[in-house]
Amino acid sequence: MDPIGTYDYTTEAYSLDFMRRLPLPTLGNYLLDAATRHAEERGAGYTVMERRGTAWVLSRLAIEVIDADGLAAPIRVSTWAEAMERIFIKRCFEVTSAATDKPLAYARSIWAAIDKNTRRPTSLAGAWPDRMMVPGRHCPVEIAGRIAAAEAAPDDAPDTRTVRYSDLDINGHLNSIKHMEAMLDGFDLETYRKASVQHFEISYHAEGRYGTQLARFRRTLSPGTFACALVDGDRAISRALIRFV
Structure with a gap:
């Protein structure tokens, strides 16, 4: 199976904001849905994590918008895992126009696996096969250090x-x-x-x-x-x- 998952989304007019733009939280929902589907299809999603007594928790998310107006039309979200550390996995997203493939936004995220009983981070060993990783693929958005209080x-x-x-x-x-x-x-x-x-x-x-x-x-x-x-x-x-x- 291709390590990159690609999913199409269409936002109806009633879900756009008063400026006829895609609300950023709606884009966030699309990204999380794509991440969920990508992991589930490749044996590292909710079903598998539930059997392990663990769950994915989003730790950081950074979104860089290139074309806000273009996001209101049908879009395509591609997602892949970039790197895995002991308790974190780094996931990237590319958002393009479904019609033209023009890049509209990029996102980078960090996820942790936690034990559902203790709510503490748990090792990701065996939770994400190496064949699902795509290191080095273009994703021009960085996660900053500590955000100001x-x-x-x-x-x-x-x-x-x-x-x-x-x-x-x-x-x-x-x-x-x-x-x-x-x-x-x-x-x-x-x-x-x-x-x-x-x-x-x-x-x-x-x-x-x-x-x-x-x-x-x-x-x-x-x-x-x-x-x-x-x-x-x-x-x-x-x-x-x-x-x-």
Whole structure:
């Protein structure tokens, strides 16, 4: 089987945003769906991990948008595993036009395998065959180092949101995409009228639990570039770096 998985997605008009663009969280959902299908088809997905008592957890995700308008048309997502370390796997994505093959976006991610009982990282030995790896394939987006702590010097007082039923994933925790939505909701409509997100990077640090009240912080790093954070009490459960153009 080809180590690269390729999947087509079409976004209906009712799922576009008010600027007729593909919302970044929707693109995030497509990426996660492609990753899930790719792993499942190659014997390293939910079914196999469940038998091992383990689960995949997204640790980092960086998306670089090349053509925001092009993402509203039918797209093709290709994904492959780039490298594997003891407890992490690095996965890449290329998003192209389904009609022309023009590159529209790239993404790079880091995933960990955790023990479902202890919630601690577990070894990936035997979980991902070497034949599924595609090292060195072009993926021009980098994952930065530590993302600045927005809560250390926020632009304004934080607003809050409570984790509810529709926010939860299959494990009963705040869905990875809901973290993205919360960060992006921290900007007003005028921001999205004048610009679009060119770079979005998020790091996940802890689980968001049902009923928890989270504080959302935003900090301007430079014109058009922001650090954001979702904070539970005195710890950030996720941080994001967002750049508009």
